[in-house]
Amino acid sequence: MTARPGYSKCNFELFWFKESKRLCAYISCAQLREVDTSKVLSEVLSPNSEHGHAKDLYVPRVEDKNRNMRMLKITTMDDLVKNSMNILEPSPLDASGNAREEVLSTSSPVDLFLLPGQAFDRTGRRLGRGGGYYDTFLMRYQELAKEKGWDQPLLVALSYSVQILEEGIIPVNSTDVPIDALVSSSGIIPISPAALARI
Ligand SMILES: Nc1nc2c(c(=O)[nH]1)N(C=O)[C@@H](CNc1ccc(C(=O)N[C@@H](CCC(=O)O)C(=O)O)cc1)CN2
Numbered sequence: 001m002t003a004r005p006g007y008s009k010c011n012f013e014l015f016w017f018k019e020s021k022r023l024c025a026y027i028s029c030a031q032l033r034e035v036d037t038s039k040v041l042s043e044v045l046s047p048n049s050e051h052g053h054a055k056d057l058y059v060p061r062v063e064d065k066n067r068n069m070r071m072l073k074i075t076t077m078d079d080l081v082k083n084s085m086n087i088l089e090p091s092p093l094d095a096s097g098n099a100r101e102e103v104l105s106t107s108s109p110v111d112l113f114l115l116p117g118q119a120f121d122r123t124g125r126r127l128g129r130g131g132g133y134y135d136t137f138l139m140r141y142q143e144l145a146k147e148k149g150w151d152q153p154l155l156v157a158l159s160y161s162v163q164i165l166e167e168g169i170i171p172v173n174s175t176d177v178p179i180d181a182l183v184s185s186s187g188i189i190p191i192s193p194a195a196l197a198r199i
């Protein structure tokens, strides 16, 4: 699988991305051969960019092996340090020693999640890395949004074309949270009514 230059540029012209004010995104890991999010996230964080700091960005930090992951706010890529799995993640404290804002404790909704995965299908199945981190987190977030009466965020997975498998191959269990849309270099696949309504 080769990296595709320009991938992020074309797909993040995406309406959903442009419209989002608060997003949760993964920090891509080359070893895991994930779609690169570094360029688009640097742009989100760059004060000189077209988007400025108009968007709040929260990224994952794994807390333990018990499926606990938090999404912490970062303001610069320098907020990230490598963890034991070689994935960049935010330190719990910012440069001034203050606890970073956690998305489940904030008072406004997230519009968009950019999700990683090993494989996906057109019915919204996502095969993660077996940690259950995202499924657990997404379930918690969706419950919070329900309690607060917020719109549910759009769950968009970033995929290489070869990671999109035929229907019925990816196993699902009751805890799997389906995705709303798939974005690959060959285009956008809206899946849920929410994605179709917002395209
Ligand atoms: N970029 C990124 N960040 C992420 C995730 C992710 O999938 N991608 N996660 C999503 O949950 C969480 C971390 N979970 C992870 C779980 C396993 C492996 C991993 O390296 N798995 C190896 C096999 C390891 C082993 O079994 O020894 C692999 O898949 O090759 C990485 C991240 C939170 N952050």
Ligand SMILES: Nc1ncnc2c1ncn2[C@@H]1O[C@H](COP(=O)(O)OP(=O)(O)OP(=O)(O)O)[C@@H](O)[C@H]1O
Residues within 6 Å of the ligand: 067, 126, 127, 128, 129, 130, 131, 132, 133, 134, 135, 136, 139, 173, 175, 176
């Ligand atoms: N919300 C949840 N509550 C309880 N157990 C869960 C929940 N979500 C996932 N699990 C359990 O965690 C384990 C791993 O889940 P799964 O294989 O779906 O992870 P994954 O989707 O591959 O990983 P990730 O979500 O981190 O990308 C499974 O045993 C699953 O039943």
